[in-house]
Amino acid sequence: xxxxxxxxxxIGVGLIxxxxxxxxxxxxxxxxxxxxxRSAETRKxxxxxxxxxxxxxxxxxxxxxxxxxxxxxxxxxxxxVAAEIAGSLKQGAIVSDVGSxxxxxxxxxxxxxxxxxxxxxxxxxxxxxxxxPDSGFAELFVNRWCILTPPVGADAAAVEKLxxxxxxxxxxxxxxxxxxHDMVLAITSHLPHLIAYTIVxxxxxxxxxxxxxxxxxSAGGFRDFTRIAASDPTMWRDVFLHNKDAVLEMLAQFSExxxxxxxxxxRGDGETLFDHFTRTRAIRRGIVQxxxxxxxxxxxxxxxxxxxxxxxxxxxxxxE
Amino acid sequence: xxxxxxxxxxIGVGLIxxxxxxxxxxxxxxxxxxxxxRSAETRKxxxxxxxxxxxxxxxxxxxxxxxxxxxxxxxxxxxxVAAEIAGSLKQGAIVSDVGSxxxxxxxxxxxxxxxxxxxxxxxxxxxxxxxxPDSGFAELFVNRWCILTPPVGADAAAVEKLxxxxxxxxxxxxxxxxxxHDMVLAITSHLPHLIAYTIVxxxxxxxxxxxxxxxxxSAGGFRDFTRIAASDPTMWRDVFLHNKDAVLEMLAQFSExxxxxxxxxxRGDGETLFDHFTRTRAIRRGIVQxxxxxxxxxxxxxxxxxxxxxxxxxxxxxxE
Numbered sequence: 196x197x198x199x200x201x202x203x204x205x206i207g208v209g210l211i212x213x214x215x216x217x218x219x220x221x222x223x224x225x226x227x228x229x230x231x232x233r234s235a236e237t238r239k240x241x242x243x244x245x246x247x248x249x250x251x252x253x254x255x256x257x258x259x260x261x262x263x264x265x266x267x268x269x270x271x272x273x274x275x276v277a278a279e280i281a282g283s284l285k286q287g288a289i290v291s292d293v294g295s296x297x298x299x300x301x302x303x304x305x306x307x308x309x310x311x312x313x314x315x316x317x318x319x320x321x322x323x324x325x326x327x328p329d330s331g332f333a334e335l336f337v338n339r340w341c342i343l344t345p346p347v348g349a350d351a352a353a354v355e356k357l358x359x360x361x362x363x364x365x366x367x368x369x370x371x372x373x374x375x376h377d378m379v380l381a382i383t384s385h386l387p388h389l390i391a392y393t394i395v396x397x398x399x400x401x402x403x404x405x406x407x408x409x410x411x412x413s414a415g416g417f418r419d420f421t422r423i424a425a426s427d428p429t430m431w432r433d434v435f436l437h438n439k440d441a442v443l444e445m446l447a448q449f450s451e452x453x454x455x456x457x458x459x460x461x462r463g464d465g466e467t468l469f470d471h472f473t474r475t476r477a478i479r480r481g482i483v484q485x486x487x488x489x490x491x492x493x494x495x496x497x498x499x500x501x502x503x504x505x506x507x508x509x510x511x512x513x514x515e
Numbered sequence: 516x517x518x519x520x521x522x523x524x525x526i527g528v529g530l531i532x533x534x535x536x537x538x539x540x541x542x543x544x545x546x547x548x549x550x551x552x553r554s555a556e557t558r559k560x561x562x563x564x565x566x567x568x569x570x571x572x573x574x575x576x577x578x579x580x581x582x583x584x585x586x587x588x589x590x591x592x593x594x595x596v597a598a599e600i601a602g603s604l605k606q607g608a609i610v611s612d613v614g615s616x617x618x619x620x621x622x623x624x625x626x627x628x629x630x631x632x633x634x635x636x637x638x639x640x641x642x643x644x645x646x647x648p649d650s651g652f653a654e655l656f657v658n659r660w661c662i663l664t665p666p667v668g669a670d671a672a673a674v675e676k677l678x679x680x681x682x683x684x685x686x687x688x689x690x691x692x693x694x695x696h697d698m699v700l701a702i703t704s705h706l707p708h709l710i711a712y713t714i715v716x717x718x719x720x721x722x723x724x725x726x727x728x729x730x731x732x733s734a735g736g737f738r739d740f741t742r743i744a745a746s747d748p749t750m751w752r753d754v755f756l757h758n759k760d761a762v763l764e765m766l767a768q769f770s771e772x773x774x775x776x777x778x779x780x781x782r783g784d785g786e787t788l789f790d791h792f793t794r795t796r797a798i799r800r801g802i803v804q805x806x807x808x809x810x811x812x813x814x815x816x817x818x819x820x821x822x823x824x825x826x827x828x829x830x831x832x833x834x835e
Contacts, residue, residue, distance in 0.1 A: 222822060271785075295735070320735045323812035324799070334818035339734055365822030369731075379728050382718050384735025390710055391736070393776055395795040397769045398702050408699050410801045411689075414659055415615070415640045415704025416711070416743050418808040423736050425799035428792035435780045435788055446777060449717045456713055457766060460755045465591075468755055472748035475715040479644070479745035481730045488738045492643035494814035498654035502542060502685030 198226040199360045204261035205230040206254050206276060208241045209427070210322060211293045212267030213331025215364070216246040221333040224363035231257040232328075233268075240328050259283040263291065263360065265317075266304075270294035271433035274303030286311040289353050293319055295380055295430070297344040297373035299437035305346065313353035316373065318342045318380070319366060324425040337365030338486055344373040381441035385434055386449060388423055389442065392431070395424040518546040519680045524581035525550040526574050526596060528561045529747070530642060531613045532587030533651025535684070536566040541653040544683035551577040552648075553588075560648050579603040583611065583680060585637075586624075590614035591753035594623030606631040609673050613639055615700055615750075617664040617693035619757035625666065633673035636693065638662045638700070639686060644745040657685030658806055664693040701761035705754055706769060708743055709762065712751070715744040 203225035205212045212230070219225040230247035231254055232238050242250045251257050258264045258280035266276055273292060284290065290308055294300045297316050308314045321339035323330065341361040345354045358368040371379075398409045398417065409417065435442060459467035483490045523545035525532045532550070539545040550567035551574055552558050562570045571577050578584045578600035586596055593612060604610065610628055614620045617636050628634045641659035643650065661681040665674045678688040691699075718729045718737065729737065755762060779787035803810045 320732045322735070325812045330812065332818070334820055337819040337822055340731055342732070363822065365819070375723075378721070379724050379732055380735060382721060382724055383729055383732045383737040386717075387714060387736035387740055389776060389780075390714060390773070391739075392792055392795050393773045394707060394710060394769055395798050396791055397706075397765070397772045399794075399798070400768055400772070401698070401702060401765075403695075404699050404702055406798075406801070409703055410798070410805055410807060411660055412640045412662070412699055412703045413802050413807050415642075415700060416707035417703040418802050419711075419739050419743055420707055421795070421799040421802055421808070422814060423739055424792075424795040426792075428789050428796065431792050432785045432788040436783055436785055439780055439783075442780065443777070445717070445721075446773075448720055449714055452717045452720070453710070453713045453766075456709060457763070460709075460759055460762065463756055463759075465752045465756055468752040469748050471716055472712055472744075472746075472751050474719075475712050475741070475744040476748065478715050478719070478726075478730070479741040481726070482733050482738050482741055485730055487730060487733050488741070489816050492645045492650065494742065494816055496809050496814055498652070499657040499685070500654055502657055502683065 198223055199363050200225040200263045202227045202261045204257045204264040205267060206257055207267035208232045208328045210326050210330045213328040214335040217331055217333040218364040222363050224360055229257050237328055254279045255283045260285050261288060263289045266292040269430045269433040270296050270300050270437050273300045277304040277307035281307045281309060284309055284312045289313045289315055289357055291315050291317045291357055295434045296437040297376045301346055301373050313350050315343055315345045315349055315354055315357050324422050326427040339366055341366040341368050342376050343370045344376050377438050377441045381438060381445045385438055385442045386445045388431060391420040391424040395421050518543055519683050520545040520583045522547045522581045524577045524584040525587060526577055527587035528552045528648045530646050530650045533648040534655040537651055537653040538684040542683050544680055549577050557648055574599045575603045580605050581608060583609045586612040589750045589753040590616050590620050590757050593620045597624035597627035601627045604629060604632045609633045609635055609677055611635050611637045611677055615754045616757040617696045621666055621693050633670050635663060635665045635669055635674055635677050644742050646747040659686055661686040661688050662696055663690045664696050697758050697761045701758060701765045705758055705762045706765045708751060711740040711744040715741050
């Protein structure tokens with residue numbers, strides 16, 4: 196099988212960049228992988244892990260003669276990085292990214308991209324709560340969606356090539372405008388993260404309930420929020436700063452809906468609560484049916500088999 | 516080993532009642548298990564599953580001569596059920612429950628409980644998003660907390676016996692007042708559920724983003740909320756109606772915190788966002804360290820190994 200991409204350059208090797216590197220090699224999607232990262236420590240670790248063919252020191256050097264450059268960094272850094280690589284991009288190269296916001300990335304990068312180079316932003320909707328090059332794995336994108344947001348007038352062959360690359364990594368590919376992407380992600384990802392970050396912080400502010408109680412009794416629901424509130428702070432700061440308008444719009448609707456449920460609770464209106472809770476159950480079913488979440492109860496969390504038996508690894512107290 | 520309890524009566528056999536039945540037998544915590552349920556269909560199913568020694572038709576019949584009666588029903592039904600069983604409770608019996616609200620349960624049940632019978636409400640902080648007798652399993656309570664909320668002046672031996680029963684099922688036992696329990700659970704469970712129920716409903720209200728897009732791209736965070744928004748509607752309606760004051764208090768703090776993060780976003784104050792997001796990460800670490808959640812990334816969700824390979828069972832499209 197011929198690789199989809201001859202030379203792949205990865206700028207930034209965290210959870211996503213590290214997973215692309217592993218997947219591209221494992222599934223034969225790129226012939227050669229050149230990687231770089233801002234910190235010397237990360238570059239050293241990437242070299243040790245051996246997940247790239249070459250690790251170089253600068254963004255410009257990584258991008259030189261690459262057929263596909265994927266920028267895997269917090270979206271706030273997209274503009275400056277585009278400026279740094281502009282001079283070493285070869286004609287016909289594709290420049291893409293993995294950011295969770297697309298209109299801002301397009302705006303920030305486009306002015307720096309030379310004629311004859313194809314800027315096609317993209318967003319693989321996949322991830323875990325972990326960060327850094329060690330947290331990546333080849334299977335991360337399998338059966339997940341990757342959204343491409345080519346600007347108006349983008350080269351169709353380049354869009355197709357980038358789509359083929361993501362398909363080779365196991366992803367399903369969808370194309371939409373950057374603006375629409377930002378609305379969709381505001382509700383499916385950004386607002387949920389904002390809410391989770393908020394409530395996990397709220398839990399620490401009561402004098403009547405101690406932190407140790409919050410941790411001990413978190414299995415009642417709270418712990419599910421903490422997973423996404425453990426995501427990379429820099430990445431998420433940039434998401435909220437760059438998709439402000441869409442998130443604020445979704446937040447207004449959320450606040451209205453929360454007020455409606457609160458009113459029902461205050462008035463003892465059980466019927467409104469019951470009807471709402473029945474409706475949301477159906478949405479969960481839909482997500483499981485299309486394979487975007489595990490059907491196993493409790494996300495398939497392992498349950499210890501016997502009282503008093505040693506804790507299985509995923510529950511071991513010395514983890515982390 | 517002698518069983519902690521001679522005759523155990525379970526009134527209601529859903530996820531929790533069904534798990535108690537299985538665990539009590541598996542771990543030898545009760546010599547005999549008598550069960551009943553409101554619907555004939557559930558009683559029939561419990562008999563088919565064979566998880567109780569006897570299935571009877573009425574609550575009064577189930578409670579007769581039992582040493583421990585555990586009421587496993589939505590908290591709103593606690594009072595009427597206490598009235599039904601009052602006449603058949605034997606002297607020295609313990610009456611308990613599993614509800615997620617404790618002060619209201621104590622108030623509703625206490626007036627019906629005869630002298631010489633020990634009412635000791637309890638709450639195992641464990642569960643999944645599934646309901647019904649088929650969804651129960653013996654390991655549900657292992658390494659989870661069960662909170663006992665004995666009223667003032669409760670019989671110490673009875674409290675100890677109920678604690679020993681839950682310990683035999685693998686749970687860690689803690690004792691506190693009903694009022695304190697309701698505050699702790701308001702933040703660790705009730706408010707998270709209210710928020711999850713709200714946002715999952717909100718996602719359906721935008722004309723610009725379709726339901727199918729919400730489902731497809733839910734891996735960006737939304738799907739984690741849908742799991743708890745798929746919990747039993749009747750149970751949760753009753754929780755919110757019976758722990759209104761504590762939930763409203765937590766909600767007020769949450770709204771304030773959300774306003775603070777929203778303001779930071781609107782003003783482009785990245786430092787406030789970053790600081791908050793860094794703080795919440797530490798709470799996640801605490802929960803994993805004490806074994807109340809899986810350390811495996813993504814809750815250990817299975818990831819398909821190869822692009823194009825058949826979906827592993829938990830992702831199968833015909834699952835439910």
